[in-house]
Amino acid sequence: MPFLTDVYTMGNTIDTFALGHYARVYEAIDSRTHQPCAFKVMRPEHLTEDGQPRWEAMAFINEADLLTRMSSSSHVVRLLDCGYISAVDENPRSGQIDSYGLNVEQFRQGAYRFAAQRWRPYLALELLPRIQNLLYLMKPNMPGTRWRLPTEEGLDLASQFAELLRQAHRQQIVYLDHKLEHVYWDGQVLRVIDWNSSRLLEAGSQTLTQQIATDVHNLCVGILYPIFTGLSPQKGTLVPQPAGQAEVDSRYNEINQLDFGAEPTLSSALQRLLQRGASRQIATVEQFISGLHGVAALFGWDTPNVPINPAMRTAREQLRAGLTKLRQGQDSIREARDMLREAAIMDDIGEDLESELRRLLGKINDMLNGRVIP
Helix, strand or coil: EEEHHHHHHEEEEEECCCCCCCEEEEEEECCCCEEEEEEEEEEEEHCCCCCCCCHHHHHHHHHHHHHHHHCCCCCCCCCEEEEEEECCCCCCCCCEECCCCCCCHHHHHHHHHHHHCCEEEEEEECCCCCHHEHHHCCCCCCCCCHHHCCCCHHHHHHHHHHHHHHHHCCEECCCCCCCCCHEEECCCCCCEEECCEECCCCCHHHHHHHHHHHHHHHHHHHEEEEEEHHECCCEEECCCCCHHHHHHHHHCCCCCCCCCCCCCCHHHHHHHHHHHHHCCCCCCCCHHHHHHHHHHHHCCCECCCECCHEEEHHHHHHHHHHHHHHHHHHHHHHHHHHHHHHHHHHCCCHHHHHHHHHHHHHHHHHHHHCCCCC
C-alpha cells in the first residue's frame, strides 16, 4: 500500500477561519494529477477503540455519495478522490493511504475494516479560493463594520441556490446545513461545500416533505438574511456557526421572525418574501422560486409571466456592468495592497520609505473597509 507522501503533498490548513466538527482541511497537491485540492480528513478524536466507525466517519461516506449524486450541478464542489489514511496525528504528514478515486461503494465497504485499524477517512475536493468564501469576506474585522451583497447579486445568488435545492430535492436530497462559511460567490457563480450533514431521504415520505420545507426555511434564514443585511439571523455580528449534526438540526429552529431594521432600504417585497420563509409559510422550493421571480421583476429581471419595460432592462444591464467594474477595482486595490505590504517588510529600505508605505497601506485598508461589495 502506498505512503501518503507518494500520493499527496500536504500543505497548510485552510479552515482556520471556520473550523468544522468533523474534519480538518488542508491544501494539498495530488501527485498523480499535479492538481491542487482541498484534503478533508476526519479529526483523530473521532476514532474509536471498539473498531466501530462513529457517525462522524460515516458522514464522510454520506458526503461522497451525495457529491456523486449531485455532480451534474455546477454549484456543487467536485469530489476528486476518497479513501483512508493511517496517520493518527491531526495534521497528516506520514503513514499509508488507500485511495479509491470516485468509487464510493468501495469507500463505503472499507468503513468497518479501516475503523478497526484506526485509519481515518478523507475526501479530496476541488480547491475553492478563500477570497470567494462569503463568511471570510463578510465577517467584520473591526467594530461597527457591516457589509451586504448588492440586491442584484443577492437575487442572483438566491436564484442559483434555489435551483440547486430544486435539483437536490428531485433526488430526495436535502442540504440543511445553510451557513455562510459553506457558500462561495465571485459575483456571478455560486458554489456550495460541506454536504456531510445533508441527507438522502425516502421518496414520498412525510419526513422528506417536512425536511424540504426546513431546507427552504434555512435558506432564507441562514443564507439570504445575512447576505442582504450583513447580520447573523441570531441578531448579532456574523460569526462561524456551530457544527455537528445536532447543531444542524437545531440551528435555526427558534428563528421565525427576521429583523430588517438595520437595512431599512432593502426592498419591502424582498423583506416579505424572506419573512414568509422564516415563518415557514413556504413549503417547497418551487413556491420560493415563484416568489423570488416576483421580487426580481421589480429590479428589471426577465421573469415568467411578468413583462419588463425596456428602460428597466437597460438599467439592470448597466447596474450589472457597474458591479463587475467595482469587483475588478476592488481586486486591483487588494493586489496593490499586497505589493505595498511586501515592499514594507523588506530589509534596509530606510525609515522614510517604510513610513510612506505604511501610510499608504493604512489608507488602502480604510478604502477596503468602506467597500461597496463584500
